[in-house]
Amino acid sequence: MSIFHVLAALKSGALKAGQSARFILAFGFLVATVGCSSTLTRVETWDGEPAAAANAATLKAPGSIQVSRINGRNMSNFLMDDLALDYALLPGENEVIFTYKTIWAKSGVVENGESKVHVYTSEPRVVRFDAEQDTVYRFQFDQPASRSEAEQMAEDFVATVVTVDGEKVVAESSVWTPAVAAERTPIPESGPVGAAEGSALDTLKSVWATATEEEKKAFLRWAFE
Structure with missing residues (x-):
């Protein structure tokens, strides 16, 4: 497990309170030991x-x-x-x-x-x-x-x-731009419905993460018209 996996776990809240405390202490010790490696x-x-x-x-x-x-x-x-x-x-x-x-x-x-x-x-x-x-x-x-x-x-x-x-x-x-992201992320044309929906959802999540505030507002207006 790399140091970045530890940080990701702490950031996501995946660890329990007791585990988080132990990981934070271990992380601090690791940083102090290796310095700027x-x-x-x-x-x-x-x-x-x-x-x-x-x-x-x-x-x-x-x-x-x-x-x-x-x-x-x-x-x-x-x-x-x-x-x-x-x-x-x-x-x-x-x-x-x-x-x-x-x-x-x-x-x-x-x-x-x-x-x-x-x-x-x-x-x-x-x-x-x-x-x-x-x-x-x-x-x-x-x-x-x-x-x-x-x-x-x-x-x-x-x-x-x-x-x-x-x-x-x-x-x-x-x-x-999100439009470029959507064009560069192909969605399977055939296959189980669940798989296709999952691919579309992953694409939407990817696009949303990189969208500007104005683009998000425009999408929401379109979605709820």
Whole structure:
């Protein structure tokens, strides 16, 4: 069991109160023991034990890039704000959905109960690229010099995926839309009714998780007309 499985269990509430307390203590001891070991921040993005995992590529994401899904697999259980993570990718085509988040301290007096920071978050973005085995990639993007620049960047955020040395650009991000997700997630044309319904439900859940607030409102209006 990896450290991320422990975090996912705690986050989902799957452990009983007594078990949670013991796991939290064990987790604290583990962090204190290993410090900043890179093994704590490497997330596998596949199920099972595929043979290609032995030559997995790596995508390095800084704390300001929060990856939500890779190849349709939910990564949100592993999210910890402002923590840089490495994602292990199987060689071949990969699809990575993420958001950009930047935090700026407010100037002047802050009223009671008011947040002390400005938080700017982009709409979901997606990058698709062919990962080569044993290759390390990273996100590359401009760094804002002011709060106004940070706000503008969040609205029109663009990042590229490059090799770790920055010499080769392999992909550029674009806006992620639920419509694209639905088109890229085929539903079986035949088979048991329960299986088809399950596939459609999984697709709807996937789309909903990446939809903007306006898109969710528009869907609900359509659904209840």
